[in-house]
Amino acid sequence: MKPPTETEPNRRILVIDDNRAIHADVRRILVGDQVDRSDLESDEEFLFDDAPAAATRFEIDSAYQGQEGLALLEKSIAENRPYAMALVDVRMPPGWDGVETIGRLWRVDPHLQAVICTAYSDYSWTDIVRRLGNSDNLLILKKPFDNIEVIQLAHALTNKWRVGRQASARMEDLDRMVARRTEQLRKAEEAFRGVFEASPIAITLCDMAGRYLDVNRAFEEMVGLAKDRMIGKDAVELGWLDSRESLHELGRRLASFGCVDAHEWAYTNPTLGRRNGLLWLREVTIDRSPHVLGFYLDITDRKRMEEDLRLARIGAEAAARAKSEFLSNMSHEIHTPLNGVLGLSALLADSNMPEDARSMLRLVRSSGETLAKILDDVLDFSRIESGKLELEQAPFSFRDAMEWGVELFRAMAGNKHLRLNLSVESGVPERLDGDATRIRQVLANLIGNAIKFTEQGTIDVEAGLAREPAPAGQYRIRVSVRDSGIGIPPDKLSRLFQPFSQVDASSNRRFGGSGLGLAISRRLVEAMGGPIRVESRPGEGSVFEFDFVAGSSAGRSPAPEPVGQPELGQMRILVAEDNPVNQTVVKLVLQRLGCNVDVVADGMATLSRVQAASYDAILMDIQMPGLGGLEAARRIRSLSAPCSRTPIVGLTASVTVENREACFAAGMNDYLSKPLSIDALRKALGRYSPANRLKDEAPEPSHNAG
Ligand code: ADP
Numbered sequence: 001m002k003p004p005t006e007t008e009p010n011r012r013i014l015v016i017d018d019n020r021a022i023h024a025d026v027r028r029i030l031v032g033d034q035v036d037r038s039d040l041e042s043d044e045e046f047l048f049d050d051a052p053a054a055a056t057r058f059e060i061d062s063a064y065q066g067q068e069g070l071a072l073l074e075k076s077i078a079e080n081r082p083y084a085m086a087l088v089d090v091r092m093p094p095g096w097d098g099v100e101t102i103g104r105l106w107r108v109d110p111h112l113q114a115v116i117c118t119a120y121s122d123y124s125w126t127d128i129v130r131r132l133g134n135s136d137n138l139l140i141l142k143k144p145f146d147n148i149e150v151i152q153l154a155h156a157l158t159n160k161w162r163v164g165r166q167a168s169a170r171m172e173d174l175d176r177m178v179a180r181r182t183e184q185l186r187k188a189e190e191a192f193r194g195v196f197e198a199s200p201i202a203i204t205l206c207d208m209a210g211r212y213l214d215v216n217r218a219f220e221e222m223v224g225l226a227k228d229r230m231i232g233k234d235a236v237e238l239g240w241l242d243s244r245e246s247l248h249e250l251g252r253r254l255a256s257f258g259c260v261d262a263h264e265w266a267y268t269n270p271t272l273g274r275r276n277g278l279l280w281l282r283e284v285t286i287d288r289s290p291h292v293l294g295f296y297l298d299i300t301d302r303k304r305m306e307e308d309l310r311l312a313r314i315g316a317e318a319a320a321r322a323k324s325e326f327l328s329n330m331s332h333e334i335h336t337p338l339n340g341v342l343g344l345s346a347l348l349a350d351s352n353m354p355e356d357a358r359s360m361l362r363l364v365r366s367s368g369e370t371l372a373k374i375l376d377d378v379l380d381f382s383r384i385e386s387g388k389l390e391l392e393q394a395p396f397s398f399r400d401a402m403e404w405g406v407e408l409f410r411a412m413a414g415n416k417h418l419r420l421n422l423s424v425e426s427g428v429p430e431r432l433d434g435d436a437t438r439i440r441q442v443l444a445n446l447i448g449n450a451i452k453f454t455e456q457g458t459i460d461v462e463a464g465l466a467r468e469p470a471p472a473g474q475y476r477i478r479v480s481v482r483d484s485g486i487g488i489p490p491d492k493l494s495r496l497f498q499p500f501s502q503v504d505a506s507s508n509r510r511f512g513g514s515g516l517g518l519a520i521s522r523r524l525v526e527a528m529g530g531p532i533r534v535e536s537r538p539g540e541g542s543v544f545e546f547d548f549v550a551g552s553s554a555g556r557s558p559a560p561e562p563v564g565q566p567e568l569g570q571m572r573i574l575v576a577e578d579n580p581v582n583q584t585v586v587k588l589v590l591q592r593l594g595c596n597v598d599v600v601a602d603g604m605a606t607l608s609r610v611q612a613a614s615y616d617a618i619l620m621d622i623q624m625p626g627l628g629g630l631e632a633a634r635r636i637r638s639l640s641a642p643c644s645r646t647p648i649v650g651l652t653a654s655v656t657v658e659n660r661e662a663c664f665a666a667g668m669n670d671y672l673s674k675p676l677s678i679d680a681l682r683k684a685l686g687r688y689s690p691a692n693r694l695k696d697e698a699p700e701p702s703h704n705a706g
Contacts, residue, residue, distance in 0.1 A: 010084040010107025016069035017089035030058040066101030084161035090118040113157035139367040202296040210234040224269040240267040339675040343585030395553035396436035405443035425464035433551030445517040450483035457484030480545040487538040499521040523634040630666040637667035647688040
């Protein structure tokens with residue numbers, strides 16, 4: 001049954017009395033048909049301190065027997081127009097009496113406010129209570145009625161009915177809300193259970209003392225124990241924490257911060273042994289009391305992997321060190337005899353010999369040079385690969401570098417009747433800051449390849465500013481080498497810059513080469529801030545193009561090269577070199593250049609010779625047994641003048657930035673790499689020749705020597 005709305009008053013009253021006069025009286029009092037309304041209103045106002053009764057319209061229905069009253073009540077309920085109150089006479093012969101009637105009315109509508117009207121004490125209150133039960137909805141009204149009393153009752157009881165209905169409606173709302181919340185909670189708990197059980201992450205629920213109340217399957221699997229073996233125990237009792245103090249410490253952290261994050265702990269799994277885990281704790285309220293939710297991650301494998309990686313890294317570093325030492329030694333060992341082959345064949349070339357022997361000698365020399373080039377490529381590549389590529393930042397003339405590259409191959413191109421052209425756009429600055437040696441190396445590799453793989457036509461070398469932007473204050477320069485040679489098949493282009501890759505093995509046999517040139521070039525170009533790319537069509541030719549970024553060296557000039565071939569005159573040179581072949585080669589070359597030469601085989605001998613006699617320069621091998629060249633140079637610099645000022649030119653197995661820096665740091669004035677070229681030797685020593693030097697000019701190291 002839906003009651004009238006909460007705000008809507010219900011003033012419907014059912015009067016059940018066999019005496020018709022009573023009905024008229026009640027109507028008169030409450031509806032006021034026969035009375036002066038103003039009297040009634042003033043009475044009401046006086047009584048209820050409320051709006052005048054004119055606003056209150058009681059509706060009165062009459063029944064003259066209990067059965068008739070019950071029927072009216074049932075009808076009203078069916079029509080959803082319930083009575084708020086019933087006035088019931090006690091004596092209503094021949095039918096039910098008032099008490100009986102009220103009992104039946106309540107069975108239909110327990111909220112009905114019932115008033116028993118009686119003239120005599122037919123029933124005592126106790127009798128009534130015994131028959132109807134203790135009810136708040138019952139009052140006794142003694143006849144004859146007092147008008148005011150009836151009005152007061154009608155107002156009070158109909159209001160009470162309304163308030164009662166409102167209260168029960170509110171209660172029903174509350175009941176519905178509680179039921180809804182309970183359902184939501186049930187579902188939330190069900191969802192939590194589902195997550196808890198199905199989660200691949202190990203989860204536990206503990207009380208505040210750390211005792212396990214529940215654990216999920218993932219946790220059971222992680223620790224290798226069944227749930228019932230853990231419930232009620234804590235991590236100390238289960239042997240996962242060393243001491244109770246550790247458990248308390250976790251509790252303290254949880255109390256202070258409300259959480260514990262990524263705490264490392266170790267536990268024992270019966271099958272897997274000692275394991276490492278990470279632990280997260282959160283305080284949660286369940287059933288109004290605090291609990292601890294724990295999440296666990298097994299990191300044993302991760303830790304093991306980290307450790308393996310660490311060991312692997314140490315191993316790799318050691319291997320890289322060993323490799324680098326090995327390369328350095330091999331380089332020395334191979335360069336030394338190569339130096340002998342090349343040096344001696346250069347010396348022999350100047351001597352008189354029959355033409356057939358001379359052509360054999362040329363082959364010896366070119367084989368030696370090819371071997372030296374391959375060796376340099378392999379060493380260079382391995383140095384770059386091991387992250388040892390260091391680029392120089394020094395002023396240089398860009399045009400000179402380009403011309404150097406082209407001139408280097410002029411003769412070779414001429415031999416094959418190829419045209420070799422160079423064009424440098426006018427916008428490219430004349431002076432740049434960068435590593436000229438490395439730029440020349442890339443250029444030489446590309447021009448060398450172009451000539452190698454072209455049988456007829458032209459090689460065009462072009463340089464200009466790239467359209468792509470360069471970092472502030474720098475230039476992006478583009479260099480391209482175009483040939484009209486054999487070209488490269490499209491499917492081979494992508495592998496071209498990989499180490500040891502050659503387009504086909506037969507061309508390799510025909511043209512020679514290690515397959516490292518482009519791989520080295522790519523690494524150099526990328527280190528200098530640019531890409532290297534190729535476009536090619538088989539049978540038509542190829543274009544190799546690279547960019548590099550260089551600073552502007554406006555105002556700074558490249559170090560001037562001495563003009564012409566310096567004269568060494570009668571220079572006194574001390575050669576410190578342990579290898580007998582090299583000793584012979586260097587001595588013969590220097591003698592041919594007109595020098596007086598003394599030879600020693602190690603650093604200690606160098607020290608004593610330099611103190612015993614005066615030399616114009618020392619040519620010192622870096623790698624010598626006993627006291628090496630670098631240490632010998634340092635000791636010479638700490639001697640007293642003038643021998644401390646003797647110019648020293650170091651001999652290194654290969655020109656690397658580290659080797660060069662090491663030479664200067666040890667106080668050497670210059671360095672040369674093996675195999676020695678006569679020109680380079682003449683240039684280097686010429687700077688210290690008394691004939692080419694102003695008399696009062698002291699030979700200062702060109703770097704931070706001393
Ligand atoms: P290599 O020392 O063998 O020349 P590179 O790395 O310089 O090594 O070149 C790798 C291969 O790329 C060469 O062997 C050749 O097959 C191909 N190649 C390079 N430049 C050219 C070119 N200009 N024309 C045709 N093929 C080329």
